Amino acid sequence: MCGIVGYIGTEQAAPILLEGLTRLEYRGYDSAGMAVFDPQAGLQVVKASGRLQALRDMTDNGAKVVGTSGVGHTRWATHGIPNDINSHPQVSPSGRIAVVHNGIIENYTKLKEFLKEQGMPFTSDTDTEVIAHLLEYYYEGDLLEAVGKLLRRIEGAYALGIVCADAPDQLIAVRKDSPLILGYGNGFQMMASDVTAVIPYTREVCYLNDGEVAVLTRDSMKVYDSLLRPVEKTTAHVDWEISAAEKGGYEHFMFKEIMEQPKAIRDTISPRIRDGKVVLDDLTITKEQLENLDKLYIIACGSSYHVGVAAKYILERLVRIPVEVTLASEFRYSSPLVTDRTMALVISQSGETIDTLAAMREARRLGARLLSIVNVVGSTIARESDDVIYTWAGPEIAVATTKAYSTQLAVMYLIALHFAELLGRVTEEEYARLVAELQSLPAKAEEILKHTKEIQYYASIYFNHDSIFFIGRNIDYAVGLEGSLKLKEISYIHSEAYAAGELKHGTISLIEDGTLVVALASWNELFEKLMSNVKEVKARGADVIGVATEAHKAQLEELVDSALTIPDIDPMFLPSLEVIPLQLLAYYVALMRGCDIDKPRNLAKSVTVE
Numbered sequence: 001m002c003g004i005v006g007y008i009g010t011e012q013a014a015p016i017l018l019e020g021l022t023r024l025e026y027r028g029y030d031s032a033g034m035a036v037f038d039p040q041a042g043l044q045v046v047k048a049s050g051r052l053q054a055l056r057d058m059t060d061n062g063a064k065v066v067g068t069s070g071v072g073h074t075r076w077a078t079h080g081i082p083n084d085i086n087s088h089p090q091v092s093p094s095g096r097i098a099v100v101h102n103g104i105i106e107n108y109t110k111l112k113e114f115l116k117e118q119g120m121p122f123t124s125d126t127d128t129e130v131i132a133h134l135l136e137y138y139y140e141g142d143l144l145e146a147v148g149k150l151l152r153r154i155e156g157a158y159a160l161g162i163v164c165a166d167a168p169d170q171l172i173a174v175r176k177d178s179p180l181i182l183g184y185g186n187g188f189q190m191m192a193s194d195v196t197a198v199i200p201y202t203r204e205v206c207y208l209n210d211g212e213v214a215v216l217t218r219d220s221m222k223v224y225d226s227l228l229r230p231v232e233k234t235t236a237h238v239d240w241e242i243s244a245a246e247k248g249g250y251e252h253f254m255f256k257e258i259m260e261q262p263k264a265i266r267d268t269i270s271p272r273i274r275d276g277k278v279v280l281d282d283l284t285i286t287k288e289q290l291e292n293l294d295k296l297y298i299i300a301c302g303s304s305y306h307v308g309v310a311a312k313y314i315l316e317r318l319v320r321i322p323v324e325v326t327l328a329s330e331f332r333y334s335s336p337l338v339t340d341r342t343m344a345l346v347i348s349q350s351g352e353t354i355d356t357l358a359a360m361r362e363a364r365r366l367g368a369r370l371l372s373i374v375n376v377v378g379s380t381i382a383r384e385s386d387d388v389i390y391t392w393a394g395p396e397i398a399v400a401t402t403k404a405y406s407t408q409l410a411v412m413y414l415i416a417l418h419f420a421e422l423l424g425r426v427t428e429e430e431y432a433r434l435v436a437e438l439q440s441l442p443a444k445a446e447e448i449l450k451h452t453k454e455i456q457y458y459a460s461i462y463f464n465h466d467s468i469f470f471i472g473r474n475i476d477y478a479v480g481l482e483g484s485l486k487l488k489e490i491s492y493i494h495s496e497a498y499a500a501g502e503l504k505h506g507t508i509s510l511i512e513d514g515t516l517v518v519a520l521a522s523w524n525e526l527f528e529k530l531m532s533n534v535k536e537v538k539a540r541g542a543d544v545i546g547v548a549t550e551a552h553k554a555q556l557e558e559l560v561d562s563a564l565t566i567p568d569i570d571p572m573f574l575p576s577l578e579v580i581p582l583q584l585l586a587y588y589v590a591l592m593r594g595c596d597i598d599k600p601r602n603l604a605k606s607v608t609v610e
Contacts (some may be wrong), residue, residue, distance in 0.1 A: 002029065002102040004180065005197050006161045006171045008069035008216050009188025014062030017072035020190075020197035021052055025599060029074035030082035035089040035098035035163050036070030043165040045098055047087035068218075069171060071161035071191075073100035079108070079127045089163075090129040092136035093120050096165045097143075099135065101128040102193060103157035103178040111153065131160065143167045147174060147213055148228045157354055161191055171216040175208035179352040179379070182206050182214055182221055184235060189216040195238055195376075196395055206233040207378045236378055252597045254398035254490070258583050259449060264393045264403040265576065266442040268410040276435055278418045283387050285343075285369070287422050293343050297336065297368065298325045299359045300347035303405045303482055307347055310478035310575045311412040317572065318420040331359035338366035345415075346372040349396065349404040351379020360384065373411045375404055389415070398598045400489045402583050405482060406445075409576050413438055416572075437570045441577070444567040448580045451564075455581055458545060458562045459588030463491075465516045469507070470497040470582075471537075472520035473530055479575045480520050483582030490600045491590040500533040513541030518582070521548040521556065522566060522574050534559050545585075547578060 003024030007016045017034045032055045033047025044065055048054040052074065059065050073088035089098040105111070108127035115133045116122070122129055134153060138146040143164045157177035164170075173180055173191040183190035183198035183205050190198045191214065195205055208214060211226035223231045250256035272279055296315065298308035308325040315323050326334065338344070344363035348356045351374035360381060364370055372385035375393045382388040391407035417434060420426040426434070462468075468487060470480035480497035488495040498507045500519075511517070517537045521530040527548065534544055538559075546560030549568045557563045566577040590597050 002193070003074040003197070004071065004100050004102055004159055004161045004191065004193045005073075006071040006163075006173065006191035006216065007188065008169075008171050009185065009218050010068055011188065012062065012066065013068050013070040014059060014065035016062075016201070017070055018052070018056060018059075018062045019200065020192060021072050021074050023196045024074055024192070024194055025052060030077050031075045031084070031087035032073065033075075033087045033089055033100075034065070034070055034072035035091070035100075036065045036067035037163060037165060037168040038065075038067040039168070041066070043091070043095060043098055043163065045089055045091055047084055047089065049083050049087060069163065069168060071098065071100045071163050071171065073161070078104055079125055081125070086124045086126050088126075088128060090124060090126055090132045092132040094136060097132050097135050097139065098163050099128060099132040100161040101131060102159040103176075105130060105154050105158065106156035107154065130154075131158075135162065139164070139166075141166070143170070143172060144213070144215060144224075144228065147172055151211070151213070151226055159193060169217055173208065173214040173216065175212055176210045177354060177357065179350070180208045182208065182216070182223075182233075184221060187218060189218065189221050191216060196397075199238055203238040204235045205238060206235045207383075209383075210380070252398065252587075254400055254402060254587055254597050257396055257398055257402045258580070258587065260394075261403045261406045261580065262442040262445040262449070264407050265410050265445060267392050267394075268407045269414060269438060269441070272414055273435060273439060276432060278414050278421070278435065280389060280414060280418050282389055283371075283418065285371070285387060289369070290419060290423055292341055293321055294339075294341045295337070295343075296321050296323045297331075297338065297342060297344045297363065298323060298347065299328050299331055299344055299356060299363065300325075301328045301353055301355055303401045303485060304347040304349065304356075304408060306478060306482040306485065307405060307408040307412060308345075309481060310409065310475055311416070313475050313478065314412060314416045314572050315419070318416045318426060319423065320425050321419075326359075328353065328356040328359040332362045336363070336366065338363055338368045340367040342366075342368040344368040344370050346370060346381060346385065347374075347408055348372070348379075348381050349375045349391075349393075349401060349408075351376045351381040353381070357381055357384075371415075373408055375407070399600055399603050400486055400586070400597075402486075405579065406576055410441070413573060434570060434572065437573055440569065441573055444569060444577055445580060447567055448577060452584055455564065455584040456588045458564070459585055459592060461562070462516050462543070462545070463589045463592040465493060465514075467494045467510075468516045468518065469510070470495065470518045470520065471500040471503065471530070471533055472497070472523075473500050473526045474523045475571060475574055476520035476523050476526070476530070476578070479522075479578045479582070480518070482579055483518065483520070483586070486583055486586035487589065489603060490586055490597050491593055491595055492601070493589070500530055503533055503536060508536065508540065511537050511540040511542050515542045517542045517544050518585075519544050519546045519560065520578060521546060521552065522578050523571055524549060524551060525571070527552050527555070531555070531559055547581060
C-alpha cells in the first residue's frame with residue numbers, strides 16, 4: 001500500500017526514482033509524484049493522478065527533472081480523493097521541504113488546526129501535508145533536529161521520505177509501523193518501501209526499526225533512534241535475482257506466480273525434510289513447552305487468514321490442540337482469552353501487515369508465545385516473534401496472492417507434522433506416510449498445471465456471471481474461501497463461499513436459474529454429502545462446476561455441468577492442490593472480462609494502514 005523510493009548520489013535521480021516506483025506498482029496506488037533537488041531551480045515537485053505512466057509522460061521518463069537527489073511516491077488514497085493536489089510529495093508553505101508518506105497520522109486534525117492558527121495555509125485534504133508544515137514550523141537550520149521534534153508530536157503509522165532545499169546533500173528516512181528499507185551503494189544511497197525497488201542498484205540493505213531515523217548522503221548512511229542517538233545497523237545481502245521480480249515472458253505476474261507454485265512449494269519443504277523427518281532448525285519451542293499449551297490462536301488477514309482456516313482442520317487432527325482462527329483486525333477488540341499457555345501463530349506474507357502486527361503485539365502483551373510464518377526476511381513481524389519460519393517464496397508481485405498462500409500452507413504442514421511427532425500424537429508409520437505425501441505435492445501441483453487450457457475453456461463459458469457461490473465442507477470449505485476471494489479480487493464479480501451444510505439455512509434462497517455454483521468435493525469422506533448439495537442447487541436452476549479428486553472423477557462428471565479433478569492425496573494436503581484450479585479460473589475469468597489482473601482496483605499488496 002503506497003510506495004516510497006529515495007535516491008541520493010551522482011546519477012540523475014528522476015529516472016532512478018521512476019524505475020523504483022515501477023517496481024512498487026504492485027503495492028497498489030492511484031497517483032504518483034516525486035521531488036528532486038535541482039541546484040539551479042531548487043526543489044522541483046511533479047505529480048499526477050492515475051497510473052505511473054502519466055508521470056513518465058510529464059517528465060520524459062525523468063529526463064526533464066534535473067538533480068541527483070530526491071524522493072518518489074505512489075499513493076493509495078486514504079485522506080482526500082485521488083487527484084494531483086492530494087498526490088505526494090506534499091510540500092511546506094515555503095516550498096523548501098517535501099515529504100512522501102506511507103501510513104496515517106491519527107492526530108492530524110488537531111495538528112492542522114494548530115498550524116492554521118500559526119498562519120500556515122493548506123491546499124490538500126491529506127494528513128501528509130501536516131507533516132511538511134510541521135517540519136517547516138520546527139525547522140531552524142537543522143533538518144534532523146526538526147524531524148526529532150516532529151516525531152514527538154505526530155501519532156499513528158508512518159514511513160517518511162524527506163528532502164529539504166536548504167539541505168540538498170541529504171535525505172531523511174523515518175519509520176514507525178510501516179516498512180522502510182535502506183540500500184547501501186558505492187557513491188549513492190537509497191531508501192524504499194520494498195527491496196524490489198533497490199535491487200537493480202544494490203543488494204546490501206538494512207531494515208529500519210520502529211522509531212528509527214536515517215540520514216542518507218552520497219557517501220554515508222547514519223541511523224538514529226527516536227531520541228536521535230546513533231544506532232548501529234547490520235546489513236543483509238539480498239540473494240535472489242532481479243528476474244524473480246520480472247514477468248519472464250508471461251503476460252501477467254499472477255499467471256507467472258501460479259505457474260511457479262510447484263517450485264515454491266518444493267523450495268519451502270525440501271530443505272526441511274531430512275532422512276524422512278521434518279527438521280525445523282529455526283524453531284526453538286521444546287516438547288515440554290508444547291505440552292504446556294492449551295490453545296493455539298492463528299492470527300492473520302485475507303488469504304493468510306484462509307490458510308489459517310485450513311490449518312485449523314490439520315492441526316487439530318494431527319496435534320490435538322484446540323485451535324482458534326481469528327482475523328487480525330478483530331483480535332484486539334474481542335477480549336481474546338490469551339494466557340502464558342497460549343501460542344499465537346501469526347501469518348503474513350510481507351511481515352509488515354499493520355493489523356497483524358498490532359494483534360501480535362497484543363497477544364504478546366497478554367502472555368502468548370509468538371510463532372510467525374512470513375516471506376520477507378528481517379520484516380517487523382519476523383523480528384518481534386519468538387520463532388519465525390520463512391516461506392522462501394521469493395518476491396510475489398501480483399496483488400492477488402497465489403504462491404505466498406501455497407507456501408504458507410506448506411509451512412503449516414511442516415509445523416503440524418513436527419508438533420505431532422514431538423508430542424507423540426502420530427505413529428511412526430503414519431508419520432512416514434504423511435511426510436512422503438507431503439514430498440509428492442510439487443509433482444502433483446505440476447500435473448494440475450498441465451490442464452490450464454481446460455480451465456480456460458470453462459472460464460470462457462462462465463465469465464459473464466454477476467454472482468458466483470463456492471460451497472464445500474470441512475477443508476473444502478476453507479479452500480472455497482480462498483477461491484472466492486481470488487475471483488472477486490481480480491474479476492470484480494460478486495462471489496461468496498459458504499459451508500455447504502448451511503445452504504438450507506438461508507443461502508439457497510439466492511440460487512436461481514443460471515446461478516453459477518463452484519462445488520468443492522475433494523474431501524473424499526464427504527463426497528456423497530456434497531453431491532447431495534449439488535443436486536439441491538441444480539434442482540433450483542444452478543450451473544455447477546465441480547472439483548474433486550481422481551477417485552471420484554466418474555461420479556463427478558455425471559452430476560455437474562463442468563468437472564475439474566485433482567490428483568489423489570491425503571486430505572491433509574488437499575488445499576495445496578485444490579486451490580490451483582480456482583486460481584486459474586479466477587485468472588482466466590478476469591482476463592476475459594478485460595480486468596487489470598496484477599493491479600486490481602482499490603487493492604494494495606501490503607496493507608500498512610488500519
